[in-house]
Amino acid sequence: MNQINNSTLTFQCETGNYHTFCPISCVAWLYQKIEDSFFLVIGTKTCGYFLQNSMGVMIFAEPRYAMAELEEGDISAQINDYEELKRLCTQIKNDRNPSVIVFIGTCTTEIIKMDLEGIAPKLEAEIGIPIVVARANGLDYTFTQGEDTVLASLIQRCPSKDRETEKINKNNSSLFPSLSIFSKNKNESNLSQDKPNLPLVLFGSLPNSLTNQLEHELEKQNIKISGWLPTKNYKELPVIHEGDYVCGVNPYLARTATNLIRRRKCKLISAPFPIGPDGTRAWIEKICSIFNIEPTGLDEREKAVWDSLENYLPLVKGKSVFFMGDNLLELSIARFLIRCGMIVPEIGIPYLHKRYQEAEIKLLEDTCRKMQVPTPLIIEKPDNYEELKRIEQYRPDLVITGMANANPLEARGINTKWSVEFTFAQIHGFSNARDILELVTRSLRRKNYIQQLGWKELVE
């Protein structure tokens, strides 16, 4: 650890020559989240091989995603794209009857300029199923940004105020003309509405157990959200009104945030992300501040979580961790680990939207100051080759990296943690801070054990 940057956060940019997952991988968690959806990835065998291998055992569980594999004839425009997609969508409709089909554009559809956005509305009208197009290709995006492209496309399908009001008016006038008569008394009806929905929509795909936890934390502060993008079902997409507040739960959703601001005229709450007890607390506090609510009980809540982590903290305290960067969660996880007592010399990150991550960047700086550790160097679009040279120089205690570099580094006596696990593990909210440290300390604990056996480096 001989070269660490002592000033404020420094940002640099390298060549973008790094390993990561292709953004089409987002279908794996989005099809599970949106239970009535079907994802059709329109690409080549390269995309198919990637999905088949990266998703592991999931592919044996009849997933609700499929490949539309382009052939020579498609690429040379000898086959009619529209007719081919119509055939596939009809088959999907007959076999699975989803509420929405999401077309995932790939590198090939970009390069041959297949007009998916033009085809989708015609096809939608013909087969009667909504078709959403997301260009989650490897030319423009990285791994988790795939979700960003899908959510950004779903925004235009979220109902507006008019539709909602229309529905309520219709229901009230036809089915329940005198609903108030059935209420037992006025106080009781007020009780059930003691927490009215605030004009706040959260965005980011999390497992339902996690969305419930976060909603519950907000409800403790008297904040009841009006919706969540995405929802469990496509048919229940949240109503978004002009002027609503929106707040993200994941650091890679900059495009979704931009679309909500520009297209739906929403107001973005720029808060740190609810990762780690410090981040979760800051996230809740920021939302409370917007609605002029004095947060209560957060001190005790946060302290209880830190107390519950006491078995893990001595294992990480004073240890250094190097992020090679591949999933855009890096800043939030690094900030939490610094708060746990770790030192972070460098954070690689594929893409940094400074405005969207503004509050997270600020919290990272504050955390470094509070913990009195040097601020990390942030490298956007890192170069894995250069990073490996710096790792050799620093010899950090832990490197968070993809599978391509993990085993070679382990063989050279450098501890690693596979970064993809952070994407699929439950890391949000107060109660899941333990899971992050469980992941981070696993290889440190293993190393202690292996060193007892006398094995240090396995490569000459």
Ligand code: SF4
């Ligand atoms: S990078 Fe492009 S070609 Fe490769 S799997 Fe992703 S979309 Fe397909």
